[in-house]
Amino acid sequence: MAKTGVITNPRSQKNKQGLDQLSKMLADAPQARHAVLDSVADIPEILADFARQEIGIVAIAGGDGTVQATLTALLGHRPYEIQPHLAVVPCGMTNMIANDIGLRGNLSGLGRLLGKADDDELDSATLTRRVLRLENAHGKDPQYGMxxxxxxxxxxxxxxxxxxxxxxxxxxxxxxxxxxxxxxxxxxxxxxxxxxxxxxxxxxxxxxxxxxxxxxxxxxxxxxxxxxxxxxxxxxxxxxxxxxxxxxxxxxxxxxxxxxxxxxxxxxxxxxxxxxxxxxxxxxxxxxxxxxxxxxxxxxxxxxDGELFEPEPGKPVILTADDQAKFLRI
Missing domain, CATH: 2.60.200 (Tumour Suppressor Smad4)
Incomplete structure (x- = not known):
């Protein structure tokens, strides 16, 4: 089974109550790596480290904004030659992405993922979706989201x-x-x-x-x-x-x-x-x-995805969706 890396945003709504249960679950899963964010600006380096460790599943324990930042780092910086599977754990105030294509339940879904025995089970739980690419947000590189x-x-x-x-x-x-x-x-x-x-x-x-x-x-x-x-x-x-x-x-x-x-x-x-x-x-x-x-x-x-932007003056906001991502729905 592919190794799993978990990115946790401690400021996401459901994580504010504490990370003890999540930390214990991951301590009992030797194939998992855990990165707790100080800032979403840390995500590109975390993903680059996951890629170096050949981690094939990236779980995101946060809200829609954390997912959006992760997609932007994955598709904007391209740390992976082959994109990893994504598993969205609904830990935010608004979990619209997780409700559609994320893990079912909160940490129970992550527990089921960590307990999967082989890659065949993951293939049967994979949803492939297009990802929006947004150009010309004021002062920002292209952003990715759903x-x-x-x-x-x-x-x-x-x-x-x-x-x-x-x-x-x-x-x-x-x-x-x-x-x-x-x-x-x-x-x-x-x-x-x-x-x-x-x-x-x-x-x-x-x-x-x-x-x-x-x-x-x-x-x-x-x-x-x-x-x-x-x-x-x-x-x-x-x-x-x-x-x-x-x-x-x-x-x-x-x-x-x-x-x-x-x-x-x-x-x-x-x-x-x-x-x-x-x-x-x-x-x-x-x-x-x-x-x-x-x-x-x-x-x-x-x-x-809940993050707020303004258009670049004098330029149209451009939306495309040429890229795809693989999400696990377990």
């Missing part, structure tokens, strides 16, 4: 971290509380602007507002959008198991835009999040398709 979100998604993350995460509500519940509260309040006011809605309405309106974005799919002519939400992903399921993308076709990843103001969003909400491939949504408000390359000309900040 989920890109902009416009109200970015603003909702800020609100969630400020108002909901301090309550230590479960991650999926926290996202639902934040988004449902924002959207519900806006709908109850009939979408009125903040001038008519008071201070709370002003805060809501700042989140639920439109951003002017130009999007060009696969070098086609750009479309001008006024978007409430934009997202792109190689994941199959997002928060609460939702699938807010439809229309098949060709392309390595999916892109969705919801216009502002969205047409009858309350009526279409379930179909938008959980509908079948052909959802019969109004095309003026709801756009979804696959692509191999997307160029986004925009001023609004954005997120990649």
């Amino acid at each position: 989920f890109f979100g902009g416009a109200a998604i970015y603003r909702a993350i800020i609100a969630c971290r400020a108002k909901v995460h301090p309550l230590k509500i479960k991650a999926d519940t926290a996202a639902a509380v934040t988004l449902a509260g924002i959207l519900g309040g806006w709908l109850l006011r009939g979408g009125r602007s903040h001038e008519d809605a008071g201070d709370d309405g002003e805060a809501t309106q700042k989140i639920l507002s439109g951003d002017r974005i130009e999007v060009a799919f696969d070098n086609q002519a750009a479309l001008e959008l006024n978007s409430l939400v934009i997202l792109a992903t190689t994941l199959e399921r997002l928060v609460l198991g939702s699938r807010p993308f439809w229309n098949g076709g060709e392309g390595h990843f999916r892109f969705t835009s919801i216009a502002y103001p969205p047409e009858r969003i309350f009526r279409y909400a379930w179909r938008l999040l959980y509908g079948k491939e052909n959802r019969s949504l109004p095309s003026d408000s709801y756009l979804s398709r696959r692509a191999d390359r997307i160029a986004l000309t925009m001023d609004c900040p954005f997120t990649l």
Whole structure:
């Protein structure tokens, strides 16, 4: 069986309670190596060391941001000639990647992985997924991850971290509380602007507002959008198991835009999040398709797997997904 290296972020939400159980589990697994981060900036050197030791499985005990930093180091720095298998242990506040392609359970999944007897068992548990490559984040080299979100998604993350995460509500519940509260309040006011809605309405309106974005799919002519939400992903399921993308076709990843103001969003909400491939949504408000390359000309900040970025002034944000990674789902 391939040797396993574990990268642990002690600042990830579930790891803040202590690493005793994890440390004991790894002490009982002589084939495992354990690296505890002082900073995510340590990840490139840790991976280079794992590669020198011929470690074939890299387990990531952290949240989505730790996974994003690991993917960026693996695919940006290329310490491995042949990419290792990845095992995502859900230890963060938000574990969207782990919920879709990570180990089942928290440390129990890692225990099952360490107990695997041979490589045949690992092959049967392997999922291969495309990885987003993002160019032109301000002041950053190309970044790699699984989920890109902009416009109200970015603003909702800020609100969630400020108002909901301090309550230590479960991650999926926290996202639902934040988004449902924002959207519900806006709908109850009939979408009125903040001038008519008071201070709370002003805060809501700042989140639920439109951003002017130009999007060009696969070098086609750009479309001008006024978007409430934009997202792109190689994941199959997002928060609460939702699938807010439809229309098949060709392309390595999916892109969705919801216009502002969205047409009858309350009526279409379930179909938008959980509908079948052909959802019969109004095309003026709801756009979804696959692509191999997307160029986004925009001023609004954005997120990649929960990490926050701003676009490089004067340059479009470029999304592609030419690289693949192998994830273990045990």
